[in-house]
Amino acid sequence: MRTVALPDGETVPALGQGTWYMGERGGNAAREADALRLGVDLGMTLIDTAEMYANGGAEEVVARAVTGIRDKVFIVSKVLPQNASRSGVASACERSLKRLKTDMIDLYLLHWRGGYDLAETVGAFEVLKAAGKIRHWGVSNFDTDDMEELPDGCAANQVLYHPDSRGIEFDLLPWCARNGIPIMAYSPLGHHVSKLLSSSALQAVARRHGTTSAAVAIAWSLRSGNVISIPKAADQAHVRENARAGSIELSADDLAAIDAMHRPPKRKQPLDLL
Numbered sequence: 001m002r003t004v005a006l007p008d009g010e011t012v013p014a015l016g017q018g019t020w021y022m023g024e025r026g027g028n029a030a031r032e033a034d035a036l037r038l039g040v041d042l043g044m045t046l047i048d049t050a051e052m053y054a055n056g057g058a059e060e061v062v063a064r065a066v067t068g069i070r071d072k073v074f075i076v077s078k079v080l081p082q083n084a085s086r087s088g089v090a091s092a093c094e095r096s097l098k099r100l101k102t103d104m105i106d107l108y109l110l111h112w113r114g115g116y117d118l119a120e121t122v123g124a125f126e127v128l129k130a131a132g133k134i135r136h137w138g139v140s141n142f143d144t145d146d147m148e149e150l151p152d153g154c155a156a157n158q159v160l161y162h163p164d165s166r167g168i169e170f171d172l173l174p175w176c177a178r179n180g181i182p183i184m185a186y187s188p189l190g191h192h193v194s195k196l197l198s199s200s201a202l203q204a205v206a207r208r209h210g211t212t213s214a215a216v217a218i219a220w221s222l223r224s225g226n227v228i229s230i231p232k233a234a235d236q237a238h239v240r241e242n243a244r245a246g247s248i249e250l251s252a253d254d255l256a257a258i259d260a261m262h263r264p265p266k267r268k269q270p271l272d273l274l
């Protein structure tokens with residue numbers, strides 16, 4: 001498994017797993033946890049979740065998936081902006097720790113920027129870090145100007161990134177690379193997968209590699225070396241396919257074929273959100 005370095009030098013797998021929409025229905029929890037567990041066995045040991053997903057239900061699925069293997073897994077969770085005050089962050093983190101059945105979150109993100117002062121939220125993250133309740137903090141859905149306002153210490157910025165949404169390549173991706181802060185690519189399959197995965201460019205590249213357009217989209221998201229990609233899959237066949245994407249090397253011809261259909265940005269674009 002390829003790795004990406006966090007600002008303090010710690011490495012994490014470049015390919016992880018998402019959990020949005022897991023935990024919505026109790027009857028699916030065992031299947032979802034089994035899919036995550038398979039992903040961990042295949043090397044996708046970074047799992048992304050959030051207090052928002054299924055109102056905490058996704059964190060409970062993660063707890064189930066990592067039972068007995070917590071020390072092998074790098075858990076990312078997120079606090080909602082309405083909870084991002086000094087006391088709100090502390091209580092939200094306690095609730096997440098309880099649902100995750102762990103005493104420490106590896107990376108804790110502000111889900112998106114809200115009304116609280118960034119210095120206050122970051123101050124609360126630093127208190128949690130000093131107390132050993134989180135190991136790193138970061139942000140999500142932050143554009144370059146938001147990143148410039150952030151106090152030091154951010155370990156990652158999680159944003160939308162896939163071939164039909166690549167505006168970050170103009171400024172945010174290079175800014176983060178210059179500052180040693182990895183990007184976490186969310187919805188690398190486009191979330192509503194059918195449109196992206198039916199791209200004739202992705203399909204042609206997939207044929208050359210004897211793989212699928214999903215695997216090509218994931219390999220594409222990883223190509224800069226400063227991106228962690230977190231596809232979500234509750235289907236075990238999808239999990240196996242996604243894990244294989246970590247070892248696909250796209251050639252210059254492959255990338256040119258993708259660029260021809262999914263154009264790189266020529267100017268600054270507002271940050272795309274889902």
Ligand SMILES: NC(=O)c1ccc[n+]([C@@H]2O[C@H](COP(=O)([O-])OP(=O)(O)OC[C@H]3O[C@@H](n4cnc5c(N)ncnc54)[C@H](OP(=O)(O)O)[C@@H]3O)[C@@H](O)[C@H]2O)c1
Pocket residue numbers: 017018019020021048049111140141158159185186187188189190191192193197214215230231232233234235236237238239241242274
């Ligand atoms: N920070 C944020 O604001 C934010 C926003 C969105 C997402 N996220 C995070 O990023 C993760 C990924 O994004 P996402 O869930 O929006 O979208 P995604 O990963 O792009 O797509 C998920 C969809 O793709 C399907 N899928 C997975 N692997 C596949 C494959 N190999 N072939 C065909 N279909 C496949 C899944 O189906 P099955 O489940 O049936 O396998 C699911 O329907 C989320 O789960 C979440 O953890 C963060």
